[in-house]
Structure formats: C-alpha cells, structure tokens
Ligand code: NAD
C-alpha cells in the first residue's frame with residue numbers, strides 16, 4: 001500500500017473552509033485507491049503570524065520539508081488588517097514567496113478551463129466563448145520583479161523612493177521554456193510566448209531563449225504576443241490560445257484575467273512545480289469579503305488536489321475522476337453563489353454542500369485499476 005505525507009496549509013480567510021472540502025475528497029480518494037494519506041495541518045499565513053509570531057514558522061517548514069506534496073490554501077488579509085503585521089512579515093512576503101523560493105517551484109501551471117456545457121458561466125458572449133475555454137497559463141514563479149533586489153530610501157532632498165529590480169538569467173528562462181514546450185507538444189503544438197520586448201530588455205533575452213529552446217521542438221509553433229495585446233485577445237477571442245508562457249508578474253495578472261473569463265476566480269486551481277518538490281494552491285486569494293460565510297467555491301482547492309494527484313502522486317486516472325465529479329455538480333445545475341447569480345437557472349448551494357456533491361459524484365466514478 002502506498003503511503004504519502006501531505007502537508008496541509010489551511011491559510012487565511014476562506015482557506016480553512018475550502019480546505020475542509022478538499023480534505024473530504026482526499027479521504028475518499030485514499031479509501032477508493034487503497035493508499036494512505038498522512039494529512040498534517042500546519043500553520044501558515046497571517047493566522048500563523050498571530051498564533052506563532054511568524055507566517056511561515058519553523059515547524060511548518062519542517063512538515064513541508066518532509067512531505068511528499070504540499071496543499072496550500074490562500075493566505076492574506078484585507079488592506080486594513082494587513083497593516084497590523086510588519087511589512088516583511090505580511091503573509092505574502094513572509095510566507096508565500098519564501099515557500100516558493102524554498103522549494104524553487106519555478107513552474108506554475110494555471111489552467112483556465114471551462115468545458116463545453118459550462119460556457120454559460122462566462123461573462124463573455126456566446127459567440128466569443130464558443131464551446132468553452134481550455135488554456136494552460138505557464139507562469140515563471142521564482143524570478144522577475146518578485147525576487148529582485150529591493151532598496152528603500154530617502155534622497156538628500158528628503159524624497160522617499162523605492163528601487164525594485166527585474167532580473168532573469170538564461171538558465172531561469174530555459175527551464176521554464178522547456179516546461180512550456182513540453183506542455184505544448186502534448187497539446188495543440190502552439191506556444192504563445194507573452195512578453196514586453198518593446199520596452200523590457202529582460203523580455204528581449206526571454207524571447208531569444210524561447211526561440212533557442214524552440215529549436216528542440218520543431219513541431220511546436222511559437223507565437224510571440226506583447227502582453228498588453230494578449231490581455232485584449234484574451235477577452236475578444238480566448239479560443240486563439242492554448243498554452244501561454246510568461247514571466248512572473250505578467251502571469252499573475254493574466255491568470256486572474258483568466259478567472260474573470262471563466263466567471264469566477266473560484267474556478268482557478270494551480271500547481272507550483274520545482275525539480276524536487278511541488279505545492280498546490282488556488283490561484284486566488286483569501287477572499288476576505290466572503291470569508292466565514294460558507295459560500296466560497298471550493299472548486300479551486302479541490303482542483304488543486306486533482307493536480308496534486310496527477311503531478312505528484314502518479315494518480316492520473318483518479319485526478320480525471322475528481323475533475324469529472326466537480327464538473328458534474330455544475331452540469332446538474334448547482335453552484336456556489338459566485339456562479340449562481342440572481343436570475344440565472346443555477347441552483348445556489350454553499351461550500352459544504354458543493355463538497356458533499358463532489359463526494360457523491362466521485363463515489364459513482366469507476367475506481368481506477370491498481371498498477
Ligand atoms: P481574492 O482573490 O482573494 O478575491 C478577489 C475576488 O474573487 C473577491 O470578490 C472574492 O470573493 C472572489 N473569490 C476568490 N476566490 C473565490 C472562491 N473560491 N469562491 C468564490 N469567490 C472567490 O483577491 P483580493 O481580495 O485582492 O486579495 C485578498 C488577499 O488574498 C490579499 O491579502 C492578497 O494578497 C491575498 N492573495 C493570496 C494569494 C495566495 O495565497 N496565493 C493569491 C492572491 C491573493
């Protein structure tokens with residue numbers, strides 16, 4: 001019997017609520033597949049700061065170091081509450097970026113996916129959204145402005161300033177390019193390279209390396225698109241994209257735009273992959289505006305479980321079953337409030353009921369044959 005240690009970082013805001021539903025799914029997956037998951041909840045984020053004085057405490061680092069995979073809920077506070085924590089210990093700078101750096105999770109997969117039949121969730125017109133959306137955004141996750149040198153100071157004239165640097169070297173670009181080409185060659189064999197080489201020199205190098213790596217993938221066509229134009233095309237014709245690769249900050253912004261195209265950030269799971277370790281998290285934040293109300297959509301968190309089953313635990317077939325189970329809840333006409341607007345035919349259910357329906361649907365899926 002396989003045995004996996006999984007670190008669970010519930011996080012802040014809606015984190016614990018959507019993690020609860022993900023844990024139900026993990027327990028059922030274990031039972032169905034006769035594997036054991038040793039699930040270890042461990043503090044992370046603002047809640048960890050208030051509990052233990054640090055948003056990424058040593059005990060959590062240890063649990064993560066020893067885990068086979070890490071499942072992370074969103075972290076963060078609303079704008080006002082953030083000010084209660086010193087800037088460098090705020091959960092984004094003090095926990096999330098250190099987590100990414102610690103495990104060098106440079107490849108962030110952010111699927112923007114709405115299958116045929118659920119296209120009505122998108123705010124885009126029918127003639128634009130067509131049969132649904134299926135884009136894989138591949139975001140470089142440990143470089144660029146996020147991790148560049150920073151300097152804060154005051155000039156002799158008393159003017160406050162901040163200097164932040166955007167840096168990439170060719171090794172960093174090459175490894176994410178390989179991930180992107182590998183992904184594109186398994187899909188539609190087109191790679192949209194998103195850049196800003198008309199201004200940023202880092203993009204000039206980025207594009208050069210993309211083309212160099214592309215020589216090893218002669219069957220994949222490269223389309224270079226400036227990031228600002230890409231933002232427009234995503235709204236006007238999302239169907240033109242399949243795999244998109246981009247640097248850290250561009251990926252942050254365009255992936256949230258992807259959530260908008262689907263109809264909710266609650267539909268955005270993600271996988272953050274390094275060479276030795278991976279962690280899985282929703283792309284969205286802690287949604288302070290709806291926290292504690294049992295209304296958040298747990299799809300992003302359960303989808304992150306599906307990605308973990310596929311990428312880290314070699315359980316591809318069960319991962320597909322989890323996706324199908326979640327989509328069948330929507331297909332049956334149910335959703336959390338983010339996708340069941342007044343006047344729509346969608347029946348509104350809460351976070352817990354959504355999880356229960358996923359469980360019921362997963363129980364109906366055939367159990368994968370054991371390897
Ligand atoms: P957000 O992503 O938390 O919320 C934006 C909007 O999307 C809100 O209206 C929210 O209600 C909605 N939303 C998000 N997830 C949802 C879900 N599962 N179901 C239904 N609706 C959902 O962005 P924000 O409000 O700008 O940020 C809040 C905090 O989250 C900030 O502190 C930010 O730094 C942090 N954050 C953390 C992560 C992370 O942990 N990876 C990612 C993004 C933002």
Ligand code: IPM
Nearest residue numbers: 076092093096097252283284
């Ligand atoms: C995300 C978030 C983070 C990012 C923040 C919270 C640091 O927005 O995961 O998309 O910008 O990477």
Ligand code: MN
Nearest residue numbers: 252253256283
């Ligand atoms: Mn973001």
